[in-house]
Amino acid sequence: xxxxxxxxxxxxxxxxxxxxxxxxxxxxxxxxxxxxxxxxxxxxxxxxxxxxxxxxxxxxxxxxxxxxxxxxxxxxxxxxxxxxxxxxxxxxxxxxxxxxxxxxxxxxxxxxxxxxxxxxxxxxxxxxxxxxxxxxxxxxxxxxxxxxxxxxxxxxxxxxxxxxxxxxxxxxxxxxxxxxxxxxxxxxxxxxxxxxxxxxxxxxxxxxxxxxxxxxxxxxxxxxxxxxxxxxxxxxxxxxxxxxxxxxxxxxxxxxxxxxxxxxxxxxxxxxxxxxxxxxxxxxxxxxxxxxxxxxxxxxxxxxxxxxxxxxxxxxxxxxxxxxx
Amino acid sequence: xxxxxxxxxxxxxxxxxxxxxxxxxxxxxxxxxxxxxxxxxxxxxxxxxxxxxxxxxxxxxxxxxxxxxxxxxxxxxxxxxxxxxxxxxxxxxxxxxxxxxxxxxxxxxxxxxxxxxxxxxxxxxxxxxxxxxxxxxxxxxxxxxxxxxxxxxxxxxxxxxxxxxxxxxxxxxxxxxxxxxxxxxxxxxxxxxxxxxxxxxxxxxxxxxxxxxxxxxxxxxxxxxxxxxxxxxxxxxxxxxxxxxxxxxxxx
Numbered sequence: 114x115x116x117x118x119x120x121x122x123x124x125x126x127x128x129x130x131x132x133x134x135x136x137x138x139x140x141x142x143x144x145x146x147x148x149x150x151x152x153x154x155x156x157x158x159x160x161x162x163x164x165x166x167x168x169x170x171x172x173x174x175x176x177x178x179x180x181x182x183x184x185x186x187x188x189x190x191x192x193x194x195x196x197x198x199x200x201x202x203x204x205x206x207x208x209x210x211x212x213x214x215x216x217x218x219x220x221x222x223x224x225x226x227x228x229x230x231x232x233x234x235x236x237x238x239x240x241x242x243x244x245x246x247x248x249x250x251x252x253x254x255x256x257x258x259x260x261x262x263x264x265x266x267x268x269x270x271x272x273x274x275x276x277x278x279x280x281x282x283x284x285x286x287x288x289x290x291x292x293x294x295x296x297x298x299x300x301x302x303x304x305x306x307x308x309x310x311x312x313x314x315x316x317x318x319x320x321x322x323x324x325x326x327x328x329x330x331x332x333x334x335x336x337x338x339x340x341x342x343x344x345x346x347x348x349x350x351x352x353x354x355x356x357x358x359x360x361x362x363x364x365x366x367x368x369x370x371x372x373x374x375x376x377x378x379x380x381x382x383x384x385x386x387x388x389x390x391x392x393x394x395x396x397x398x399x400x401x402x403x404x405x406x407x408x409x410x411x412x413x414x415x416x417x418x419x420x421x422x423x424x425x426x427x428x429x430x431x432x433x434x435x436x437x438x
Numbered sequence: 439x440x441x442x443x444x445x446x447x448x449x450x451x452x453x454x455x456x457x458x459x460x461x462x463x464x465x466x467x468x469x470x471x472x473x474x475x476x477x478x479x480x481x482x483x484x485x486x487x488x489x490x491x492x493x494x495x496x497x498x499x500x501x502x503x504x505x506x507x508x509x510x511x512x513x514x515x516x517x518x519x520x521x522x523x524x525x526x527x528x529x530x531x532x533x534x535x536x537x538x539x540x541x542x543x544x545x546x547x548x549x550x551x552x553x554x555x556x557x558x559x560x561x562x563x564x565x566x567x568x569x570x571x572x573x574x575x576x577x578x579x580x581x582x583x584x585x586x587x588x589x590x591x592x593x594x595x596x597x598x599x600x601x602x603x604x605x606x607x608x609x610x611x612x613x614x615x616x617x618x619x620x621x622x623x624x625x626x627x628x629x630x631x632x633x634x635x636x637x638x639x640x641x642x643x644x645x646x647x648x649x650x651x652x653x654x655x656x657x658x659x660x661x662x663x664x665x666x667x668x669x670x671x672x673x674x675x676x677x678x679x680x681x682x683x684x685x686x687x688x689x690x
Contacts, residue, residue: 117439124676125676125680128669128672128673128676129673131665131669131673132666132669132670132673135664135665135666135669135670136666138666197630198627198628198629198630199624199627199628200628215624218620219620219623219624219627221620222620222621222623222624223624223628
């Protein structure tokens, strides 16, 4: 019996040592590889997506479990997570802007949750119980990194522009009130018309977009905002600023995300971003899409449009009106 | 102790439930592995033996997990009900030795059930001339058996103190939480408060079955195998097994 107890105890010690050693390995190699692959886009491809867009200029904190691994200037430092929950975001700190992303394995799970909500629940369950669960692709992960890098760039360069737009949104409950109205058939019809027009303008292969269609898009957009204002009772300027702000922040970031997929030669993923333009969604996601669509449309109207962005308080829609309308 | 383990093992694999479920499992395996099914995953039709192997492993993994719960459910409560405990304990066998042996017996019976289900897969590997698949498939099954053994041990330990239905329910809950571990962990990490802390603690104590399955799959596909989830699950299995040293029913 003594021999049994000894063997049992030794097994426990060996297992504990194994668990301890494997958990101390630091940042998973997969995440480091993906970070390095993302940084390889800095060979000019990221700058073509958006002038000044870089990943390695910012400390990137990759969260795995209860630790964050901050990669910056060739160093990897482990620290306690700065946020209590996992998040993909750009985080302003005393020593600069940080890019916060979960590790690839966590993102796989988050992706599966999103798939489960948006797709079939049966498929989600089948996927969970199968031995080889569907994962987020490497291109998707890198694209998300580029999305957050775009936010970091915005925080560094567009502070004034963001403040001006945010000032007009005095009502904190505006988002909820707009979301409530979105199920209104009239609003939905307007959203659909707007999405259809933007998709045709941004994606269609018929050469340079027709100025009249651009003007029609701008008119539809204004009509939709007027209708939203009338139905919610929110001031029209606030509705406009709300759309402009999220299109500017999230639309340009989604644009960088989509273009990163293209830069990685992932045509299928890029196709999914394009396809999302013609589908209406709910809440802020609509502005992610319309903002991205406007960026793509501006690419077609004036390839140099991005140089006008940092200065002044002009929104994406304002720039489109000046350029194409 | 070895005699007790052997006895438990023999009794468990003699049960009618085992044969019924094993037969169903083999029938399912036969349907999948022969490629006559109309199975589609993500809109793609699954054909060909190599594609069928992971599907067969997934389904059999599911069946054998349920089997592990069923096999382990009644062993310990039955011993107490039949008053067999008294007869064992008067032979100078300590309570912890008895509980440990019954639990290990259950685990071995679950492992045996799992291997029986997979035997047909090896037969098909040989029949299709895919002899190269036999070793990776075997290693894959060994890794997947960690999940079954944990379930069996957990259900056995719960059944020491709780009624059969509670142990069964706990087994199903542990299996679901283990399979959805990654998703639940991500969800728990996106929220704050007492419930999030509770959820994280629960998930810390339940192995990530899904990650273990993923490593099993990596063996099959030749991808990198991460030892962390495998060792983590083995550690938890060890801890659950150690609970048999301290848990016992007073009503002997």
